Amino acid sequence: MTNFLQYILAGISIGSIYALIAIGYTMVYGILRLINFAHGDIFMMAAYFMIFAMVDFMIPWYISMFIMIIATIVLGVLIEKIAYKPLRTAPRMSIMISAIGVSYLLQNLATYLFSALPKQYPSIPILNTTVHFGEASTSLVTILTPIICVGCVFGLLALVKYTKVGMAMRAVSKDFETAQLMGIQINNIISLTFVIGCGLAAVGSILYFTPRPSVFPLAGSLPGLKCFVAAVFGGIGSIPGAVVGGFVVGMCETFMKAVGLSEFSDVFTFVLLIIVLMFRPTGLFGEKMAEKV
Amino acid sequence: MERLNQKTKMTASIIACIALVVLLVLSYTNTGTTSMLRSVLQLGSIYALAAASMNLLNGFTGLFSLGHAGFMAIGAYTYAVLTIPVNKKANVYYLYGVADSLANVALPNWLGLIIGGIAAAIIAALIGAAVLRLKSDYFAIATLGLAEIVRICVASSPMARITNGSLGLKNIPGFTNIGFIPAYFVPFIVVAICLVIMFLLINCSYGRAFKAIREDEIAAEAMGINLARHKQMSFIISSFFAGIAGALLAMFLGAIQSTTFPLMLTYNILLIVVIGGMGSLSGSIISAFLVIAAKEWWLRFLDVEQYIGDWQVPLLRTGFRMVVFSVILMVVVLFWRQGIMGQKEFSWDGVYNFFRRLKTKFRGKNTKAAAEGGNANE
Incomplete structure (x- = not known):
């Protein structure tokens, strides 16, 4: 029973991190129709920024957190301006290749700048305190993660639903060209999407790497793929869908590990992806799109 | 566009072939070499096959697949296993032991390759039936997932007695002499045969059907092309050659692990395809050949710290080569x-016209410069 509770906690915790990252994928896809392959690597870079701020510059954690989030956002927006904006009218395949190129560049850049050896993630003392739940014990970050996640998601949903910017975002994702004709500043909206997506990825990276021992240049690629699976599972383009997908993927993964099949937990995630794509290609909450001739 | 006559082209092709063989x-x-x-030439030819097979799917049929590393892994592991x-098996499978049914199996190289x-x-073929129904980026993600599944399964413990788990396989037989032909030429011959088959394929009616699907699926269907069948065919043929390329890579390396075939390998091949032209x-x-030579050879100096006199050239250190390389790719x-060739194939007409254009451009510049000079004098 204690074990079960602990697995549930771990599943919810990892699930909410996946949800945070999946939102980044789903928002970018909703607006640009682009799988941002670089998103997982932005997540990895965020971890290195944190190491840089805390270890190399000895800045206290509450300040370096903000510095790191801002640096990640700047990186994301720069990537959008340099690598995606010039290709806005190009075929979709070109943009996807550009995204793959950015991911390749970030991984190689990280290997060059920070070396391929794993680096220890700085510990944030408050997050690592142990909390007891009856007989189950866990660190504070495990409890805090879902709370932060839910807070972020509700904030985001409110933003999308009730503000003028949110309305513009919804309009752009419905129809790019018409939105432009209605006087919406497309470029600002796209930048904002990247700001939100990268900000959430940065928050996710603190929560993801704190309980884990180390960061290395390829650390972002597998979580990135899994979060993309989560976004597809929930229906890409839908924020609640990404959250549900994130939780499902996180829970499934934890239970595969609990059953003793930890080798196959990633296989299961990808099998889940293929099954979902086959039977419901638009995911749980995705809208069906008719193809125009 | 000016065209050369058939005879000149034939002569040019024969001369080019002989020149290539002589150079090899x-x-x-x-x-002195x-x-x-x-090794750059050998590796380049293997990557050429891998890239051409990916191009068949991505560039000709318009199915954006990211599963190439997975199919190469299947080919490589099948060949190796x-x-x-037989006498080296105990040494290779020293930890888990070899599966009983495989203990006495050692096929000749060419059979293993095929x-x-x-x-x-x-x-x-098994996976294609399900995955090929998906549209563009969903297809890309599904194939990417497949490649990861293959990679994880190959390294997993239930497969340990066949694939040796995460330890990987070694002592894989390399290239051997065929009759009087030295082992060095084997990869070139295999790759050349495969490429000729691919060239024949894209020039026959199937190839034209593939291109029609790339340009517009709905229009192609309206013209009576069986979409499902042709997509399936393109996927299977592309995977077949990817498997051969993987097996050649296993021969070349002599030892493989599941980490030999990461997602990065697919990206590398994709970038070769993009540079060459989808x-x-x-x-x-x-x-x-260009990319492999640049990556493995010409740009090597970027990874080593260099000194000019006492002054250390900045930035040069391990890993810088790949950064430069990825920046080139982004550019x-x-x-x-369009890449090097765009959607055109190599042809003597193309070469001839290219040089003619260069010539007129050069001449144009000269006359312009002369005219400007004249103006200045006035």
């Missing part, structure tokens, strides 16, 4: 989207 033989017999050049000599390709094709087999071949993707 020279690279083998000449003691470094082993670097030889079937051909490791079975490696067929194994990849069979897996592709939809041009000859472009893929040219860019494969190609952003500013030179």
Whole structure:
């Protein structure tokens, strides 16, 4: 029973991190129709920024957190301006290749700048305190993660639903060209999407790497793929869908590990992806799109 | 566009073929050539096959697949498992032991190579039926997932007695002499045969059907092309050659692990295809050799700290080569989207017209400069 509770906690915790990252994928896809392959690597870079701020510059954690989030956002927006904006009218395949190129560049850049050896993630003392739940014990970050996640998601949903910017975002994702004709500043909206997506990825990276021992240049690629699976599972383009997908993927993964099949937990995630794509290609909450001739 | 007559083209092709063969033989017999050049040529030819097979799917049929590393892994592992000599098996499978049914199996190289390709094709046929219904980016993600599944399964413990788990396989038989032909030429011959088959394929009615699907699926269907069948065919053929390329890579390396075939490998091949031009087999071949030579050889100096006198050249240190390389790739993707060849194939007309254009451009510049000079004098 204690074990079960602990697995549930771990599943919810990892699930909410996946949800945070999946939102980044789903928002970018909703607006640009682009799988941002670089998103997982932005997540990895965020971890290195944190190491840089805390270890190399000895800045206290509450300040370096903000510095790191801002640096990640700047990186994301720069990537959008340099690598995606010039290709806005190009075929979709070109943009996807550009995204793959950015991911390749970030991984190689990280290997060059920070070396391929794993680096220890700085510990944030408050997050690592142990909390007891009856007989189950866990660190504070495990409890805090879902709370932060839910807070972020509700904030985001409110933003999308009730503000003028949110309305513009919804309009752009419905129809790019018409939105432009209605006087919406497309470029600002796209930048904002990247700001939100990268900000959430940065928050996710603190929560993801704190309980884990180390960061290395390829650390972002597998979580990135899994979060993309989560976004597809929930229906890409839908924020609640990404959250549900994130939780499902996180829970499934934890239970595969609990059953003793930890080798196959990633296989299961990808099998889940293929099954979902086959039977419901638009995911749980995705809208069906008719193809125009 | 001016056209050359048939006879000139024939002569040019024959001369080019002979020149290529002579150069290859020279690279083998000449003691001055470094082993670097030889391995770059061999590796380049293997990547040329891998890139051409990916181009068949991505560039010609318009199915954006990211599962290439997976199919190469299937080919490589099938080849390795079937051909490791019996007396070396105990040494290879020292930890888990070898599966009983495989203990006495050691096929000849060529058979292993073909079975490696067929194994990849069979897996592709099984998976294709399900995955090919997906649209563009969903297809990309599904194939990417497949490659990861293959990679994880190969390294997993239930497969340990066949694939040796995460330890990987070694003592894989390399290239061997065929009759009087030295082992060095084997990869070139295999790759050349495969490429000729691919060229024949894209020039027959199937190839034209593939291109029609790339341009517009709905229009192609309206013209009476069976979409499902042709997509399936393109997927299977592409995977078959990917499997062969994987088996050749296993021969070349002599030892493989599941980490030999990461997602990065797919990205590398994709970038070769993009530089060469999506939809041009000859472009893929040219860019494969260029990219491999640049990556493994010409840009090596970027990884080593260099000194000019006492002054240390900044930035040069391990890993810088790959950064430079990826920046070059981004520049190609952003500013030179057509790649080397675009969608055109290599032709003597093209070469001839290219030089003519260069000539007129050069001449144009000269006359313009002369005219401007004249103006200044006035």
